[in-house]
Amino acid sequence: MTKMAIANGAGCTHKNGLRRILLGALLVVGQALSLAVGGSVAAQQSYETYYRYLNDYPSDCETGWTEHPQGATHDRDNWYITQEKALWRIPVQHDLKSVSSSDPGVSEILLDHLPVLTKARFNHFGDPAYYEYGDQGFVVVPLEGDGGQGIAVFRADASLSFVTYEPLPQAHAAWCAVDPQGYLYSAPDYDFVTGISKYHVDWETLRYGKPAKWLKPESSLALSGPVIDGLQGGEISPDGKLLYLSMFGYLSFFSGIRVYDMSTGKLIGESSNGSGIFNFEIHTGRFEVAEGLTIWDLDDGRAPHISGQLHVFMFYDDKIGDDNAYLKHYDGTIDVDGIAGIDDMRTVRERTLIKEPTHQFLNVPFKTIGFAQSNAWNGAQINMKAGSYPEKLTLSKPVKLVAKGGTVIIGK
Ligand SMILES: [Ca+2]
Numbered sequence: 001m002t003k004m005a006i007a008n009g010a011g012c013t014h015k016n017g018l019r020r021i022l023l024g025a026l027l028v029v030g031q032a033l034s035l036a037v038g039g040s041v042a043a044q045q046s047y048e049t050y051y052r053y054l055n056d057y058p059s060d061c062e063t064g065w066t067e068h069p070q071g072a073t074h075d076r077d078n079w080y081i082t083q084e085k086a087l088w089r090i091p092v093q094h095d096l097k098s099v100s101s102s103d104p105g106v107s108e109i110l111l112d113h114l115p116v117l118t119k120a121r122f123n124h125f126g127d128p129a130y131y132e133y134g135d136q137g138f139v140v141v142p143l144e145g146d147g148g149q150g151i152a153v154f155r156a157d158a159s160l161s162f163v164t165y166e167p168l169p170q171a172h173a174a175w176c177a178v179d180p181q182g183y184l185y186s187a188p189d190y191d192f193v194t195g196i197s198k199y200h201v202d203w204e205t206l207r208y209g210k211p212a213k214w215l216k217p218e219s220s221l222a223l224s225g226p227v228i229d230g231l232q233g234g235e236i237s238p239d240g241k242l243l244y245l246s247m248f249g250y251l252s253f254f255s256g257i258r259v260y261d262m263s264t265g266k267l268i269g270e271s272s273n274g275s276g277i278f279n280f281e282i283h284t285g286r287f288e289v290a291e292g293l294t295i296w297d298l299d300d301g302r303a304p305h306i307s308g309q310l311h312v313f314m315f316y317d318d319k320i321g322d323d324n325a326y327l328k329h330y331d332g333t334i335d336v337d338g339i340a341g342i343d344d345m346r347t348v349r350e351r352t353l354i355k356e357p358t359h360q361f362l363n364v365p366f367k368t369i370g371f372a373q374s375n376a377w378n379g380a381q382i383n384m385k386a387g388s389y390p391e392k393l394t395l396s397k398p399v400k401l402v403a404k405g406g407t408v409i410i411g412k
């Protein structure tokens with residue numbers, strides 16, 4: 001009998017803390033159960049992975065920001081949401097289901113009210129990104145138009161004041177993302193995408209003025225796996241290791257989220273449609289469209305009805321008023337419950353496939369830690385409900401094991 005007393009409860013968001021607990025957990029298991037974990041495991045990459053579908057909120061919703069929503073980013077306390085011709089700043093405590101530009105704390109700026117951009121014939125904001133340099137926060141917004149593509153920079157405060165823009169040598173600019181070092185990424189097109197472009201940003205001069213040139217192309221990153229089409233959104237995880245891309249493909253028939261390793265460009269996972277843990281349910285037949293995304297840890301309960309870390313937009317035009325939008329939420333956790341859990345993925349699939357397309361997923365825990373691990377991504381957290389798990393466990397992935405609500409006993 002092995003008693004496991006591993007990091008209890010509270011989610012750990014600091015990567016150093018996570019790494020420490022992770023190694024601690026592996027050490028405990030390795031010593032106590034003499035499992036073949038050793039060097040190969042330590043050498044495996046651990047990521048910030050967000051792939052467990054939680055819910056849609058808002059769901060099938062029509063309000064101020066939902067006509068052609070394009071994507072989002074955030075600072076510590078606010079959402080920044082783009083529509084084709086608008087940029088919103090919405091406090092995190094505000095219910096996204098009902099938003100008006102006259103609500104307290106909400107700001108909105110319209111593309112058509114920015115003559116510098118309309119003169120340059122830009123007509124479309126894409127999925128934005130946020131970066132803080134010194135004490136100044138910036139929202140960078142990809143621009144598309146009849147005169148070419150660009151990147152616009154706005155101050156991330158209540159004024160949303162426009163700083164400057166610079167043309168981008170790309171055929172399209174549906175999204176941009178910024179990594180922890182301040183490099184900006186975008187895709188050169190939205191169909192037939194096999195890699196992403198990287199740009200150096202001169203944040204220092206952006207902070208102090210309106211420089212003529214502040215973007216400089218760097219070498220691009222090739223992506224492995226199937227060619228992408230209908231690419232709409234991109235985001236880099238806060239640890240800088242993973243690239244999350246959202247797309248709705250008519251050529252490839254793939255719509256949803258793909259996740260790539262930023263150091264190798266290797267595809268490490270993709271969502272499924274209507275089933276599974278990484279569920280991105282989308283009905284392209286009824287013109288549902290995947291849009292941009294952001295990664296923001298909202299497990300602290302500040303955002304009404306929203307939790308998780310990965311948040312992805314989808315919308316469709318129901319022909320009545322504004323488009324109806326969904327915001328899908330994901331985290332990096334798998335629950336295990338030795339009594340009420342399931343140990344057969346087919347069960348999950350059958351249970352979800354017979355359901356009407358309500359964008360809901362029957363999120364049931366797994367029965368065994370081993371089965372949870374086989375469905376976990378590197379870096380995932382496995383929450384074990386207190387109790388006995390009479391299984392022979394071999395850990396082969398860098399996962400974080402957390403005992404929830406009491407003692408967990410493995411192997412007897
Ligand atoms: Ca778009």
Ligand SMILES: [Ca+2]
Pocket residue numbers: 071072073127128129176233234235292293294
């Ligand atoms: Ca974004």
Ligand SMILES: [Ca+2]
Pocket residue numbers: 062317318319320321322323324
């Ligand atoms: Ca509508």
